[in-house]
Amino acid sequence: MAIPDEIAKDVIDPKAYGDWDRSHAAFAWLRKNAPLDVAKIEGFDPFWVVTRHADILNIERQNDLFHNEDRSATLTTIEADRRVREMMGGSPNLLRSLVQMDNPDHMQYRRLTQSWFMPQNLRKLEDRIREIARGFIDNMAAKGTECDFARDVAFLYPLHVIMEVLGVPAADEPRMLKLTQELFGTQDPDVNRAGKEMDDAGEALNMINATVVDFMTYFNAMTEDRRQNPREDLASVIANGSVYGQPLGHLEAMSYYIIAATAGHDTTSNTTAGALWALAENPGEFRKVKDDLSLIPAMVEESIRWETPVKHFMRTATADTEVAGKAISKGDWLFLSYPSGNRDEAVFDAPYVFKADRTPNKHVAFGYGAHVCLGQHLGRMEMRVLWEELLPRLKSFELNGPARRTQANFVSGPKELPIRFRMT
Structure with missing residues (x-):
């Protein structure tokens, strides 16, 4: 059966993700009534909506059967x-990053930077990340008793970390943030290039393409520089890297930079802001973690589950198959809903409650299998370090006006989080 129109529209409507409760x-x-069924929406090809945790894992572990590259990955x-x-x-x-690749290319391109994001390498960066975190907390404290935690801390701290790793000068960070928000927030009038509602798919695509061109212009110049003057940074690895014994193609190199420069901070920013918002609405959980800092790693995992910044990816079936008793045909398009998987009652006890000490916490926010998020260990470290530095200094806080989320059905999270706070 096809999913009812009003439900199908809420699955894809950017405003439903901005509203949170609607999506x-x-x-x-869907999990209760149609956990794996087809959405038929005017203007879109029909697609399966995958809402259960088990079905998402089942699809993600079969990378040869469910491809990323054959049709749009979003x-x-x-x-x-x-x-x-x-x-x-x-x-x-439009891009050809790890997200839009299947094996054998995916594995070969992933190998190029994988060692940079492994825990043993990241340990060398922890002291510097801690120094960066303290700087942003000092800036927050200098504001007195009020700030927008999303804009003043959560957006800027992970941005600075990944730009330093990549080799982008601090002076260019505002540009990188703006381009990232334009790329992921095309559907939100507050952050897109036009500053208005985007009802026309062609106009929205033109905006996305213009943002991609701006990114490519920037990183093309960086590539030229790193080939002449290689450094100890990720940009040099990409600029001088080779796959199958050949330098990276232009599209692949530019896509690599763009995915590192966008997903490398935006998902962590969304999760960090989402965590503080959740703690503001659950002051008992704030006290619990503040009184026992050993709970921070568990709270980080819960905040990742809670916010789930990447809302979906698409997969394409490469052969006739079956998932959860449903016949999937070759060429069928599947929408993997990570927020739904992370609220699945069959897996999570009281899934709509933020539990800072939740364990186990087998969320699917980073994906699973071959395409599991390359930067997951860096994101976890950034969040752990920030809370280790902030919670001992944060005496109390509360929301100081309406908090708001970005309207976007691919990557989104809080865009405004005004708080009133007291530091020790």
């Missing part, structure tokens, strides 16, 4: 898909 209500209905309209294929010589994706 979660739609996914709760939900797109029929018209936008047609235009992208026209622009990209038949490819359904």
